[in-house]
Amino acid sequence: MITDEAERIAALGPSPRRPARDAVNPAMINNWTEALGDGNSAYPELAPPAMVQVWTMRGLHPAAEEHDPLAAMSAVLDEAGYTSVVATNCEQTYHRYLRPGEHVSVSSVLDAVVGPKRTALGEGWFVTTRSTWFVGDEPVAEMLFRILKFKPGNKSTASALQPTVSRDTEFFWQGTKLGELRVQRCSACGVVRHPPGPMCPRCNALDPGYVVATGLGEVFSYVVHHHPPVPGRELPYVVALVELSEGVRMLGELVGVPPDEVRVGLPVRVGFRPVGEFVLPVWEAR
Amino acid sequence: MTVLPELRVEVTPTFIVSTALATRDFQDVHHDRDRAIARGSKDIFLNILTTTGLVQRFVTDWAGPGALVRGVSIRLGVPCYAYDTLVFSGRAVSTSDGVTTVEVVGRNSMGDHVTGTVRVVLP
Amino acid sequence: MKGAAIAGIGATEFSKDSGRSELRLAAEAALSALADAGLKPSDVDGMVSFTMDTNSEIALARELGVPELSFFSRVNYGGGAACATVQHAAMAVATGAAEVVLCYRAFNERSGHRFGRVSTAAALTVENSWSYPMGLGTPAGTVAMVARRYMHEYGATSEDFGRVAVTMRAHAATNPRAWFHGRPITLAEHQNSRWITEPLHLLDCCQESDGAVALVVTSTSRARDLPRPPVLVRAAAQGSGPDQYVMASYYREDLAALPEMNLVGRQLWRQSGLEPSDVDVAVLYDHFTPYVLIQLEELGFCGRGEARHFLAEQGIGLDGRLPVNPHGGQLGEAYIHGMNGIAEAVRQVRGDSVNQVNGVRHVLVTAGTGVPTSGLVLGV
Numbered sequence: 145m146i147t148d149e150a151e152r153i154a155a156l157g158p159s160p161r162r163p164a165r166d167a168v169n170p171a172m173i174n175n176w177t178e179a180l181g182d183g184n185s186a187y188p189e190l191a192p193p194a195m196v197q198v199w200t201m202r203g204l205h206p207a208a209e210e211h212d213p214l215a216a217m218s219a220v221l222d223e224a225g226y227t228s229v230v231a232t233n234c235e236q237t238y239h240r241y242l243r244p245g246e247h248v249s250v251s252s253v254l255d256a257v258v259g260p261k262r263t264a265l266g267e268g269w270f271v272t273t274r275s276t277w278f279v280g281d282e283p284v285a286e287m288l289f290r291i292l293k294f295k296p297g298n299k300s301t302a303s304a305l306q307p308t309v310s311r312d313t314e315f316f317w318q319g320t321k322l323g324e325l326r327v328q329r330c331s332a333c334g335v336v337r338h339p340p341g342p343m344c345p346r347c348n349a350l351d352p353g354y355v356v357a358t359g360l361g362e363v364f365s366y367v368v369h370h371h372p373p374v375p376g377r378e379l380p381y382v383v384a385l386v387e388l389s390e391g392v393r394m395l396g397e398l399v400g401v402p403p404d405e406v407r408v409g410l411p412v413r414v415g416f417r418p419v420g421e422f423v424l425p426v427w428e429a430r
Numbered sequence: 431m432t433v434l435p436e437l438r439v440e441v442t443p444t445f446i447v448s449t450a451l452a453t454r455d456f457q458d459v460h461h462d463r464d465r466a467i468a469r470g471s472k473d474i475f476l477n478i479l480t481t482t483g484l485v486q487r488f489v490t491d492w493a494g495p496g497a498l499v500r501g502v503s504i505r506l507g508v509p510c511y512a513y514d515t516l517v518f519s520g521r522a523v524s525t526s527d528g529v530t531t532v533e534v535v536g537r538n539s540m541g542d543h544v545t546g547t548v549r550v551v552l553p
Numbered sequence: 554m555k556g557a558a559i560a561g562i563g564a565t566e567f568s569k570d571s572g573r574s575e576l577r578l579a580a581e582a583a584l585s586a587l588a589d590a591g592l593k594p595s596d597v598d599g600m601v602s603f604t605m606d607t608n609s610e611i612a613l614a615r616e617l618g619v620p621e622l623s624f625f626s627r628v629n630y631g632g633g634a635a636c637a638t639v640q641h642a643a644m645a646v647a648t649g650a651a652e653v654v655l656c657y658r659a660f661n662e663r664s665g666h667r668f669g670r671v672s673t674a675a676a677l678t679v680e681n682s683w684s685y686p687m688g689l690g691t692p693a694g695t696v697a698m699v700a701r702r703y704m705h706e707y708g709a710t711s712e713d714f715g716r717v718a719v720t721m722r723a724h725a726a727t728n729p730r731a732w733f734h735g736r737p738i739t740l741a742e743h744q745n746s747r748w749i750t751e752p753l754h755l756l757d758c759c760q761e762s763d764g765a766v767a768l769v770v771t772s773t774s775r776a777r778d779l780p781r782p783p784v785l786v787r788a789a790a791q792g793s794g795p796d797q798y799v800m801a802s803y804y805r806e807d808l809a810a811l812p813e814m815n816l817v818g819r820q821l822w823r824q825s826g827l828e829p830s831d832v833d834v835a836v837l838y839d840h841f842t843p844y845v846l847i848q849l850e851e852l853g854f855c856g857r858g859e860a861r862h863f864l865a866e867q868g869i870g871l872d873g874r875l876p877v878n879p880h881g882g883q884l885g886e887a888y889i890h891g892m893n894g895i896a897e898a899v900r901q902v903r904g905d906s907v908n909q910v911n912g913v914r915h916v917l918v919t920a921g922t923g924v925p926t927s928g929l930v931l932g933v
Contacts, residue, residue: 172452179452180480181439182487186495193499194486197479201454231478235503305673305690307682323472323513338804339683345796365702365808367694368751374671374688380748383688385698385803393804395687403751408705415540416472423472424686428508430541 146269149220150257159211161249161278164199168242172198186241193238196277196285200250213254214273214289221293226268233272233290240284248277248284255288265400266378268294295378304376304419312342315354320423325414326354327390338392359414360430361388368403376419382406384427398427434492434532437518439484441510441538446474453479463512476510481536481544488518489532489548496553500529504546514538520548557643558776558783559931561590561769562896567732567887570664571763579608579659580616582765587617590769591780592653597769599624599651601641603634603658603890613657624651628791630799632838632921633813635891636929640789642770652771658892659765667761668692684801693758693841695800696923697750700843703809704752707858711752714842715743716864718756718884720877721839723870725885728907732760733885757842759883766892768899784902787827787915787932790820793925800923811844814919815851817928821917822853825930829853832930833913834901835875836894839882844922849875852917871908879908891920898931 166172173188176195184192202209209215218229242248252275259269270292277285309317319326328340332349343350366384373379384398384406398406399415412427439445443463450460455477458465466474486502510516520534529549536544563585565571565578587594594617600610610625624645628634635658642654662668669691676685689695703709722738725731738756746755776783794812796805805812822828829852837848846860854875855863867874880886880897887893898916900906915932 175452176483179445179448180483180487182483182490184487184490184495192483192486194479194483194502195453197482198453201479203454204456231506233503233505234478234482235501236482237501238499241498305671305676305686307686308677308679309682310679313679313682323511339680365698365705365803367689367697367701368748369688369691369694370748370750372670372691374690375673377688380751381688383694383698385702385808395684395689395801395803397688408701413540418467418470418472419686422686428540 146220146224146257146259150217150254153213153216154254156213158251158253158276159213161251162200163249164247165203166199167247168199168244170244173244188244191242191244193241193285194236196236196238196242196248197287199248200277213252214271214291217254217257217271218293221269221271225295226293228265228294229291230265230294231289231291232270233288235288237286238284242279242284246279248279250275250277262402263292263294265292266294268292306420306422312352313340316340317422319354319356320416320425323416325357325359325425327357327388327392329353329355336390336392338394355390357388357390357414359388361386361412363398363406363408363410363412363427364393365408366398366406368406384412386412386427394425396425396427401429432522434488434520434522437488437491439516439518441476441512441514441516443474443512446476446512449480449483450477453477453483455479471509471511473511473513475512476516478506481506481510484516484518484536485534485544485546485548488520488534489550493550493552498551500549500551502546502548504544506544507542508538508540510538510543514540516543556773557646557770557786558773559639559768559786559895559899560771560776560779560781560783561586561588561592562766562899563587563589564766564889564893564896565764567730567762567764567889567893568663569732569761569763571661575659575661575665576608576612576616578661578763578765579613579657579767582659582767583613583617583655583657586655586767586769589781590771592769594618595620596653597655598622599642599645599654601626601628601638601654601656603627603631603638604629605631605634606658606660608657608659613655624654628927630921630924630926632840632890633924633926635838635895635920635927636789636918637791637920637927639768639770639786639895639929640791640927643786643789646770646772652775654770655767656770656892657765657767658890660890661763662888663761663763665763669758669761680798689801691750692800693753694750696841696843697753698803699808699923700752700841703843703847706809707861709846709861711744711754712740713846713861713864714757715740715754717839717842717845717869718743720870721882721884724879724908725881728881728886731881731886732762733881753841753843759840759888762887762889764887764889766889766896768892768895782903784899784931785933786929788821788824788930789927790817790824791925791927792816792820797925802923809847811847811851811922813926814848814922814928817919817926818852821928821930825915827915827930831915832875832917834879834898834910834916835877836898836916836918837877837882838891838894838919838922838926839878839884840888840921842884845877848919848922852919871910876910879906879910894918895929898929902931902933
């Protein structure tokens with residue numbers, strides 16, 4: 145089905161050339177160099193070559209595009225449940241630099257659709273398109289662009305289990321919302337501790353503070369969960385018990401690493417994943 | 431083999447938003463933090479056209495205005511969220527037929543944001 | 554614990570769908586245990602169950618027609634409560650708080666609320682918020698985390714875990730009460746069974762069961778006047794270790810260990826004056842195979858990390874150095890939260906088990922692992 149549709153779309157060949165809204169112009173070049181901090185004095189007499197795609201961007205209110213092979217293939221994959229997208233490769237070749245006043249148009253063709261592949265993000269298909277920019281009939285630049293359309297690993301964050309928060313633990317969950325991994329630290333004796341609690345088990349002080357952890361650690365142990373189904377998660381997935389460099393251990397899902405490549409001792413760093421109203425810490429390989 | 435001078439980019443929200451608009455990329459994940467988080471991201475993040483442009487800038491900062499960039503090929507890794515720092519490093523690894531190949535890596539706190547090569551004719 | 558004895562045992566059939574209420578299961582098992590002890594409901598004046606049991610003491614008393622209760626108690630922490638019900642009953646008997654105490658556990662754990670599923674309700678505690686939302690929300694998952702570390706530290710393999718499952722199923726195969734009666738497995742079948750949570754295969758996990766078990770505890774002197782030979786409570790103990798959690802004690806230094814079981818063991822040896830070599834049969838809690846290995850180590854049957862050699866070289870079969878779970882355990886007979894294991898220990902001491910070991914004088918019994926737990930030494 146997906147392969148059939150891919151062949152059909154590929155067989156349509158290059159899309160009709162779609163003209164840029166504006167001719168190459170110094171105002172947009174200057175906006176670009178200003179934003180990117182590019183002080184190259186060759187601009188704006190010449191356009192930065194990496195701007196080639198900018199000229200034909202479809203803008204704030206894009207019209208429906210019936211001839212765009214990437215849009216067509218994305219719709220097919222959306223329909224099949226591969227609703228998430230991430231770009232993986234972009235290879236641009238510039239035959240020459242553009243000058244203000246030149247008017248480019250672009251044409252794209254579906255090059256390849258490969259899948260289904262099991263990736264770190266979930267099962268997905270790699271979709272590759274090739275685009276060519278023209279001035280008149282002269283090709284001035286080309287681009288290979290590859291995306292991964294995938295079924296998100298976190299199927300429904302709405303139904304996923306969310307933490308229960310107490311007065312003793314709310315600092316932790318406030319931290320994750322800010323992208324901080326907070327580890328409880330006794331303000332009296334300085335001992336760090338996870339999971340947190342109201343009283344320091346070493347000195348019995350009732351003065352818990354926290355430190356923002358580096359988020360760096362190593363896998364101390366891990367499991368690969370296959371069964372039974374877990375709300376909000378696609379199987380299988382990896383949960384790792386990580387020993388942080390601060391000296392405490394913490395559980396979290398290990399994302400982006402195929403299960404058979406996980407091992408005790410794997411260096412990881414923290415990432416953050418929103419689930420409902422909360423943000424959970426997750427581990428990523430580093 | 432020449433090592434290029436490092437380029438550090440402080441990826442502020444302003445940087446992400448202004449570059450997204452300068453590249454005419456109006457997707458909400460590049461300017462609306464609430465929407466970005468709702469879509470599963472930690473924050474707004476850099477768009478691809480900007481990453482491509484920064485890779486090119488990193489090389490032309492070193493090569494000078496007389497250089498001719500022939501191609502930029504990049505592989506995208508971890509996202510680059512607001513408040514991160516993106517550090518580019520690179521080295522010119524070979525020259526053939528007058529075209530020099532520069533290997534570039536852009537790293538942030540999460541890992542490799544971009545790896546790739548730039549083909550450039552040096553002046 | 555001198556002075557208390559188990560005078561009677563009773564149980565329902567073990568099934569996947571009892572077709573009746575949990576209260577009825579409790580009442581049937583209790584009545585059966587009283588009959589075994591030669592006692593009447595009116596003799597009962599104490600009851601102990603698990604915090605998790607849905608049948609209150611007063612509900613069971615109403616059904617049985619027990620007129621008065623002078624002692625009633627619950628023990629927390631899932632299967633860790635099993636042996637502690639007997640301990641609490643024995644303490645009540647020793648102090649005179651009660652004379653005849655019923656210990657019971659009844660549930661439709663397979664046809665009703667299944668423990669093997671992810672419990673959304675259980676996730677709603679602050680303590681479980683460090684594990685459930687992170688994707689670790691099943692008993693198998695929590696044990697797998699310890700098992701992986703155990704394998705890493707000591708070189709144990711899935712096959713070592715599999716030897717436990719194969720032995721339990723061999724025992725169950727000749728036990729007509731067992732769900733897996735007549736259905737032994739091979740190590741290859743264990744290895745080929747599907748993953749539940751790596752490194753645990755399906756056959757590393759005990760079954761889920763409907764059923765009930767009840768025990769009657771009374772004073773040794775009264776038990777001597779009853780028809781069955783008294784089975785003495787030679788030792789009884791509870792244990793909770795440092796930085797203890799329920800199934801997820803992941804934050805203390807040694808992950809591949811059960812310090813709470815070590816504490817139970819130390820008390821049992823001290824109270825009974827026995828040592829591991831005196832144990833004729835061990836009934837070890839076997840909801841998941843890896844914890845059988847760690848228990849052998851914590852209880853002193855072998856050194857730390859050496860259980861895999863103990864299994865392979867000494868053996869835990871009926872003819873092994875230490876016969877473990879002659880009834881087939883929870884992997885083979887039924888999962889009644891450890892209470893069916895106490896009943897088997899009683900039969901072994903009485904000498905009337907279907908898989909009877911010769912010359913049994915002392916039986917060690919343990920309760921749930923990974924949780925605050927308990928243990929018993931029963932004997933003649």
